[in-house]
Amino acid sequence: xxxxxxxxxxxxxxxxFMGGLWYALGIIGMGLTFCILKAAIETAQxxxxxxxxxxxx
Amino acid sequence: MDSALIPQxxxxxSLGKFAFFIGIVGAVLLWGVYAMLLCWLKGLNQTNMNDxxxxxxxxxxxxxxxxxGGGAFFTGFLKYIVGKDELKNIINYAVLIGxxxxxxxxxxLAIDIGQPLRGWFIFWHANVHSMLTEVAFCLSCYFxxxxxxxxxLVLENRQLNKVPFFHNLAHNMHEIMxxxxxxxxxxxxxxxxxxxxxxxxxxxRPFSFREGAFIWPWTFxxxxxxxxxxxxxxxxxxxxxxxxxxxxxxxxxxxVDLLAKISGWMIFTYIIAKIADTYYWATxxxxxxxxxxxxxxxNNPMYGIWIxxxxxxxxxxxxxxxxxxxxxxxxxxxxxxxxxxxxxxxSVNRWVMVLQVMxxxxxxxxxxxxxxxxxxxxxxxxxxxxYGVILVALxxxxxxxxxxxxxxxx
Amino acid sequence: xxxxQGHNRPKKYGMVIDLDKCTGCxxxxxxxxxxxxxxxxxxxxxxxxxxxxxxxxKLTNGKPFPENDVCxxxxxxxxxxGHHGHSPCVSVCPATAxxxxxxxxxxxxxxxxxxxxxxxxxxxxxxxxxxxxxDPVWPAGMEQMLSPDVSVRMRGIVEKCSFCFHRYxxxxxxxxxxxxxxxxxxxxxxxxTQACPSGAITFGDLNNPEHKVHQMVKPDNAHGGRPQAPxxxxxxxxxxxxxxxxxxxxxxxxxxxxxxxxKGEGKAHAKH
Numbered sequence: 001x002x003x004x005x006x007x008x009x010x011x012x013x014x015x016x017f018m019g020g021l022w023y024a025l026g027i028i029g030m031g032l033t034f035c036i037l038k039a040a041i042e043t044a045q046x047x048x049x050x051x052x053x054x055x056x057x
Numbered sequence: 058m059d060s061a062l063i064p065q066x067x068x069x070x071s072l073g074k075f076a077f078f079i080g081i082v083g084a085v086l087l088w089g090v091y092a093m094l095l096c097w098l099k100g101l102n103q104t105n106m107n108d109x110x111x112x113x114x115x116x117x118x119x120x121x122x123x124x125x126g127g128g129a130f131f132t133g134f135l136k137y138i139v140g141k142d143e144l145k146n147i148i149n150y151a152v153l154i155g156x157x158x159x160x161x162x163x164x165x166l167a168i169d170i171g172q173p174l175r176g177w178f179i180f181w182h183a184n185v186h187s188m189l190t191e192v193a194f195c196l197s198c199y200f201x202x203x204x205x206x207x208x209x210l211v212l213e214n215r216q217l218n219k220v221p222f223f224h225n226l227a228h229n230m231h232e233i234m235x236x237x238x239x240x241x242x243x244x245x246x247x248x249x250x251x252x253x254x255x256x257x258x259x260x261x262r263p264f265s266f267r268e269g270a271f272i273w274p275w276t277f278x279x280x281x282x283x284x285x286x287x288x289x290x291x292x293x294x295x296x297x298x299x300x301x302x303x304x305x306x307x308x309x310x311x312x313v314d315l316l317a318k319i320s321g322w323m324i325f326t327y328i329i330a331k332i333a334d335t336y337y338w339a340t341x342x343x344x345x346x347x348x349x350x351x352x353x354x355x356n357n358p359m360y361g362i363w364i365x366x367x368x369x370x371x372x373x374x375x376x377x378x379x380x381x382x383x384x385x386x387x388x389x390x391x392x393x394x395x396x397x398x399x400x401x402x403x404s405v406n407r408w409v410m411v412l413q414v415m416x417x418x419x420x421x422x423x424x425x426x427x428x429x430x431x432x433x434x435x436x437x438x439x440x441x442x443x444y445g446v447i448l449v450a451l452x453x454x455x456x457x458x459x460x461x462x463x464x465x466x467x
Numbered sequence: 468x469x470x471x472q473g474h475n476r477p478k479k480y481g482m483v484i485d486l487d488k489c490t491g492c493x494x495x496x497x498x499x500x501x502x503x504x505x506x507x508x509x510x511x512x513x514x515x516x517x518x519x520x521x522x523x524x525k526l527t528n529g530k531p532f533p534e535n536d537v538c539x540x541x542x543x544x545x546x547x548x549g550h551h552g553h554s555p556c557v558s559v560c561p562a563t564a565x566x567x568x569x570x571x572x573x574x575x576x577x578x579x580x581x582x583x584x585x586x587x588x589x590x591x592x593x594x595x596x597x598x599x600x601x602d603p604v605w606p607a608g609m610e611q612m613l614s615p616d617v618s619v620r621m622r623g624i625v626e627k628c629s630f631c632f633h634r635y636x637x638x639x640x641x642x643x644x645x646x647x648x649x650x651x652x653x654x655x656x657x658x659x660t661q662a663c664p665s666g667a668i669t670f671g672d673l674n675n676p677e678h679k680v681h682q683m684v685k686p687d688n689a690h691g692g693r694p695q696a697p698x699x700x701x702x703x704x705x706x707x708x709x710x711x712x713x714x715x716x717x718x719x720x721x722x723x724x725x726x727x728x729x730k731g732e733g734k735a736h737a738k739h
Contacts, residue, residue, distance in 0.1 A: 025198060047225060
């Protein structure tokens, strides 16, 4: 899977495939991190406590 | 007893009745779990697969649930990217169905492989030129996206939402849902397509082999297209089913009509492409390998030309014609008929692209190979259905899945 | 796909099976199973889940007596080259557990890496790949007779004919010890070749004009190895799998039985 493995041969396919994969994973990871961090900061600032029981659509 | 967990302003059946229902479905689930354990502990000799049928019922179930679960990515794409805001009334349910379908697909794959403990080899020793590798990567990533899309719904449970952090997290996730939906659509395009590519690249199997563009056979594009077209049919079919079971109207007519119309046009355009593909395959691709169309549909006890008619006419042309006309969509009977026919059509397509591929003899002196699944295969295929029913039931009872429920019923 | 390494000239090991000589005795199958530690079941009635790396098919011309004719067709793995090593099975394996070697032309199977998805089996039109539906069990005492050169395979993975690759390794080891880089034709032969009592199977390097296999079929490497000898043919030539197992027969119906053809296409495809 990774360069350096005994059987590794570089070709364009790896760049395209891994490029697409890490692009998607990067967006998912960054998006999730952003949401969690923002929620943590907002909670620390006391936001959200007033919403107890409300539903968000 | 559990009223504190039930969303405000809606009514649910008693906990006893609910527990009884879950108990019955849970028994079916346990039966599936028992079969699953048999397959894991004793091996795939528990199935009726053989060296002619390396792919069988499970792979079909996998392909079918992924196609039917395509409603999640396509509805998300329409709502968040195209901007069809009306679909906000069904998107939660579409996401839930997608989550169930994709988690089921991953579970089935984990049972299907001969050495489950080595399943991670597909990532570690990935052959990026294999369609199955692309499927595994994109499927796993997209499942992560669906989990992210489902998570805010869980956090919106009345009690969980009281926790400020969960409330804020759910709110923030909703805010950037378009980003996740776009990533999901990107991943879905590839894994739905790769599933089509799995069959289409088999140049040793003239029944499934297709030519194509660049590295992608035509089946790549047809599978993506059909999942986007038929996935919403499944979402609508299950919406009608849950409305029937709960005896409530849960999604407004305007939303249903819009999704049905889009699905209809998608099926309409897809089926034209499918007919063109079938024609080219029957007249050019297959004859190059020495086969005529009827070689694939005769001299065997099951696969007659009827299956092609079932897939294209009954499962394609008819639902397309119903759904693209206003009259068809507005008639409850025709609408339900169309979405059910649509689900049948795409399932038959996945069936032939897995099982008929295995059945057709390729060497001239070989014979047709027929197959019927063992009870262990059937039970493990029903297992995700039972799991899906339980998850839908729990989600419906405790989460605000249908935003219009109050407005339409009380 | 493994690239050619070292200073050896790339080989293309292949097989020529003269169907007019094959009597269908099954010696090749037995020799193969013994040589390669191929497991078997107590009850082998169901041929679709038992493992036979080398399998002999019985073909008939479908005519009534006295025109009735029978032909036995041994079928090992075809070690397809496809288009530049793009063989049907190698290209689909998601975990790189099977490989086409441009050094030898042999399609290998890495047992410890295969996780049993069976996609390669779906890809192979020759049914040359087999799945281990059970763990291998040998009758008491028989484990002592297993070949130490070939690893036994566990439940849940795919296996297939390797052209007795361990024999190639053994021959190469010996050659290296003697300071040679090349093998003589008889130094590396498969067990089925040696076991065939009627000498129907010939094995060697298709790239080497001095080897019998090359002389028997005259492979046209400019056109995917297509045989130029008049009585030679390959199974399913039209699919483009580019197999390295060739067949010989003087009987036209046998040559025709090697590939699919559409009525009215004439004899063009049967003759090759």
